[in-house]
Amino acid sequence: MILENAPALAIGIPLFAAFAVFFIGKIGKRAMKAWVVAGLLAAEIFVIWLTMDAVSGISHFYAVGARFPSIISPGGFPIRIVLAADAASTLVALVAMSACLLAALFSFSFLKEKNAGEKFYSLLLLLSAGLVGLSFTGDFFTMFVFLEVVSISSAGLIAFFREEESFEATFKYLVLSSIGALLLLFGVGMFYGKYGLLNIGAIAALVAVEASFIDFAAVALIASALLLKCGSFPVHMWKPDVYQKASGIVSAVLVASGLVGIYVLFRILFLMLANTPLSAMIGWVIAIFGTISIFIGVTMALKQNSLKRLVGYAAVAETGFVLLALGTGLAAITTRDIFSFKAVVGGMFQLVNDALNIGLLFLVIAAVAFVTKKKKVGEVNGLAHKSPVLAVLFLIGLLAISGMPPLNGFASKIIIYESVYMASPVFSIVGILGSIMLLAIFVKVFVAIFLGPPYKGKIEPLPKSMLLVMGIIAFFILFLGLFPKQAIEFVFLPAANALVNSQAYIGGIL
Amino acid sequence: MSKEMSPIVKNVACVLAIPIIIFGLYIILHGHLTPGGGFPGGAIMASLVALFLIAFGTGWAKKINKGILSWGESIGLALFGLLAFLGLGTSFFNNFLANSNSLFGMSIPFGPNQGFLWTGGTIPLMNIAVGLEVFAALSIIIPIMFSSDESSKEGKK
Amino acid sequence: MIDLIFLAVIALIVIGLYAVMFKRNLIKIVVGINIIGSAVNLFLVSLGYRSESIAPIFTGTESLNMALATPQALTLTSIVINLAVTALMLSLVIMIYRHYGSLDTLKRRLKE
Numbered sequence: 067m068i069l070e071n072a073p074a075l076a077i078g079i080p081l082f083a084a085f086a087v088f089f090i091g092k093i094g095k096r097a098m099k100a101w102v103v104a105g106l107l108a109a110e111i112f113v114i115w116l117t118m119d120a121v122s123g124i125s126h127f128y129a130v131g132a133r134f135p136s137i138i139s140p141g142g143f144p145i146r147i148v149l150a151a152d153a154a155s156t157l158v159a160l161v162a163m164s165a166c167l168l169a170a171l172f173s174f175s176f177l178k179e180k181n182a183g184e185k186f187y188s189l190l191l192l193l194s195a196g197l198v199g200l201s202f203t204g205d206f207f208t209m210f211v212f213l214e215v216v217s218i219s220s221a222g223l224i225a226f227f228r229e230e231e232s233f234e235a236t237f238k239y240l241v242l243s244s245i246g247a248l249l250l251l252f253g254v255g256m257f258y259g260k261y262g263l264l265n266i267g268a269i270a271a272l273v274a275v276e277a278s279f280i281d282f283a284a285v286a287l288i289a290s291a292l293l294l295k296c297g298s299f300p301v302h303m304w305k306p307d308v309y310q311k312a313s314g315i316v317s318a319v320l321v322a323s324g325l326v327g328i329y330v331l332f333r334i335l336f337l338m339l340a341n342t343p344l345s346a347m348i349g350w351v352i353a354i355f356g357t358i359s360i361f362i363g364v365t366m367a368l369k370q371n372s373l374k375r376l377v378g379y380a381a382v383a384e385t386g387f388v389l390l391a392l393g394t395g396l397a398a399i400t401t402r403d404i405f406s407f408k409a410v411v412g413g414m415f416q417l418v419n420d421a422l423n424i425g426l427l428f429l430v431i432a433a434v435a436f437v438t439k440k441k442k443v444g445e446v447n448g449l450a451h452k453s454p455v456l457a458v459l460f461l462i463g464l465l466a467i468s469g470m471p472p473l474n475g476f477a478s479k480i481i482i483y484e485s486v487y488m489a490s491p492v493f494s495i496v497g498i499l500g501s502i503m504l505l506a507i508f509v510k511v512f513v514a515i516f517l518g519p520p521y522k523g524k525i526e527p528l529p530k531s532m533l534l535v536m537g538i539i540a541f542f543i544l545f546l547g548l549f550p551k552q553a554i555e556f557v558f559l560p561a562a563n564a565l566v567n568s569q570a571y572i573g574g575i576l
Numbered sequence: 577m578s579k580e581m582s583p584i585v586k587n588v589a590c591v592l593a594i595p596i597i598i599f600g601l602y603i604i605l606h607g608h609l610t611p612g613g614g615f616p617g618g619a620i621m622a623s624l625v626a627l628f629l630i631a632f633g634t635g636w637a638k639k640i641n642k643g644i645l646s647w648g649e650s651i652g653l654a655l656f657g658l659l660a661f662l663g664l665g666t667s668f669f670n671n672f673l674a675n676s677n678s679l680f681g682m683s684i685p686f687g688p689n690q691g692f693l694w695t696g697g698t699i700p701l702m703n704i705a706v707g708l709e710v711f712a713a714l715s716i717i718i719p720i721m722f723s724s725d726e727s728s729k730e731g732k733k
Numbered sequence: 734m735i736d737l738i739f740l741a742v743i744a745l746i747v748i749g750l751y752a753v754m755f756k757r758n759l760i761k762i763v764v765g766i767n768i769i770g771s772a773v774n775l776f777l778v779s780l781g782y783r784s785e786s787i788a789p790i791f792t793g794t795e796s797l798n799m800a801l802a803t804p805q806a807l808t809l810t811s812i813v814i815n816l817a818v819t820a821l822m823l824s825l826v827i828m829i830y831r832h833y834g835s836l837d838t839l840k841r842r843l844k845e
Contacts (some may be wrong), residue, residue: 082660082661086657089650089654240825245753255776259780359788408752609790609792616809
């Protein structure tokens with residue numbers, strides 16, 4: 067019975083935990099921490115269970131509030147709020163949930179001195195519920211609600227520590243994301259006006275029969291809102307600002323939230339456009355956006371002085387890789403070439419790697435700031451003498467992000483280069499050059515912070531919880547890098563299959 | 577910083593308090609029968625706070641007990657979540673009270689009727705929870721916005 | 734009749750976007766976002782309109798020709814969310830004003 071309700075519980079448990087943190091916080095700090103970890107861990111277990119089921123071919127579709135949770139549609143289409151947990155959505159939910167769980171573990175010793183209590187965890191739990199909801203939802207209006215939940219809670223988290231100028235970044239983020247969400251709602255309204263439906267699968271089934279201008283306009287509005295969420299080229303400006311001003315922990319979670327945005331974007335595009343002539347055009351537009359994101363991210367990262375801003379631009383470039391791969395996959399889907407599917411596999415792989423690599427870099431930066439008590443990490447140098455662990459972790463992160471062989475970034479990027487090269491050599495070459503530039507940039511940063519004469523200032527010992535979290539991420543980076551074939555066969559092939567195969571999704575919901 | 581207004585305004589505000597509260601409660605309790613529900617009702621009740629702030633000046637805002645209000649906010653949210661979880665016997669958010677002849681569980685025939693209050697299952701209970709939450713949250717936010725000299729960033733819902 | 738509403742929706746969205754993009758005052762930007770929100774709400778409500786229909790209330794009604802209830806529920810939800818976002822944005826504006834002493838976007842840059 068409990069497992070039957072797993073898709074709803076994965077959203078409901080963090081939501082309820084967020085509401086109840088206030089009461090548990092009255093008991094004591096220790097109880098509150100235990101409550102937060104328990105809530106996130108329970109949701110994480112449900113998501114892992116769903117992922118295991120989904121990759122072995124059993125997708126779960128769940129109707130909230132129904133007499134029977136499995137889908138029942140008396141009028142030919144489901145009128146309830148539907149949650150869809152197939153291989154692609156569970157993979158993304160797993161990434162988001164793990165990011166929130168690890169960020170919560172990481173923040174325990176970090177927040178001790180900042181004296182920030184239940185409100186931070188309340189927002190974090192709310193964000194995790196919003197992200198899982200966004201990836202599971204099979205209903206357009208719920209998507210809007212979860213998008214706003216994510217926007218509001220992440221805006222609260224960005225401004226939480228009230229470091230100077232973080233308000234400005236938060237304001238920028240909130241303005242852009244609320245405009246995006248309203249555009250999405252406008253597009254959803256168009257779909258509702260035409261079909262009288264809000265269910266994504268049901269609408270996709272109707273669009274596949276007779277697609278008209280209204281549908282494309284609605285898809286364009288929704289796509290622009292989600293591109294804004296993931297911070298790709300035309301609307302990438304908020305990303306470096308926010309990542310620079312927010313705390314490293316929050317940035318690591320925000321990376322995952324951007325990736326959920328990419329997944330939702332492509333879920334909708336694959337569902338709505340797969341059988342129309344527009345798929346090639348939209349696919350190429352997004353691939354071009356991705357390529358320009360790579361170019362802008364790398365070139366702007368070159369001239370940054372602030373380390374967090376630099377990683378923020380690197381995150382824009384990494385987002386570009388995912389968009390390039392998935393966009394190429396969408397563009398070539400009508401020709402049914404093998405490389406289009408391969409590009410989607412590479413995109414899903416890169417999506418996970420993006421969260422791991424950028425997340426690790428942000429967490430290492432937060433840890434460096436924690437042990438040295440410096441506000442500007444750029445002023446630190448020669449830290450490798452005092453804290454070799456951090457140096458090794460940063461090295462792993464930078465090699466992974468720039469796609470060096472034994473690590474996960476190489477495994478995913480080589481697939482992307484190969485498959486994109488078949489469709490368009492230029493984009494592939496821009497990608498390779500961008501990756502090499504990233505290596506140059508990060509080696510420079512590494513030398514500046516960790517090498518050189520030994521660090522003179524006092525450093526605090528690195529707390530065990532931080533080490534554990536970064537160790538887990540580094541382990542997964544190494545694991546995915548050393549056994550990419552097994553990982554692809556086990557997780558990413560089913561995920562790409564679920565994303566591309568729109569009939570399975572529609573059939574599951576109807 | 578606004579000052580107190582004249583005694584006429586203050587007295588009228590006190591007189592208006594009762595109808596505002598009653599109207600808000602009416603909207604909340606009839607949420608499953610008529611347009612309205614938890615959010616509009618809670619917002620109507622919170623408009624009382626705005627009225628009193630205008631009539632009595634910002635000094636009055638210091639008398640508001642924020643502790644109780646944040647308890648109310650959290651209780652409302654937790655109650656809502658709890659009601660969703662109680663439906664888990666069948667599915668999340670399942671309306672397990674409807675047509676059960678218990679709390680708000682009267683069964684009614686389909687079609688137009690005079691409106692029976694004792695129906696709707698968990699929906700009126702959720703409306704009450706949301707009404708409590710919205711009233712408490714807006715009563716915290718409005719004085720902060722009004723005086724804006726306190727360093728607090730309660731904007732989250 | 735219904736086309737006029739759609740024209741009004743488009744006009745309101747354009748006005749809102751204009752305010753967000755070209756106004757330098759932060760409060761005006763918040764107002765612009767609220768205008769876009771109202772336009773989208775108007776759009777949703779007008780989708781559920783039927784000619785000569787009554788409000789979808791079952792209590793003591795004679796006619797069954799009702800406006801669609803779903804868009805109204807959606808609009809209510811969207812109003813709630815807009816309220817939360819507006820409250821958060823205005824509190825951020827208060828904090829920004831306290832930090833920079835100005836609401837003008839350009840002046841804040843110059844002060845840095």
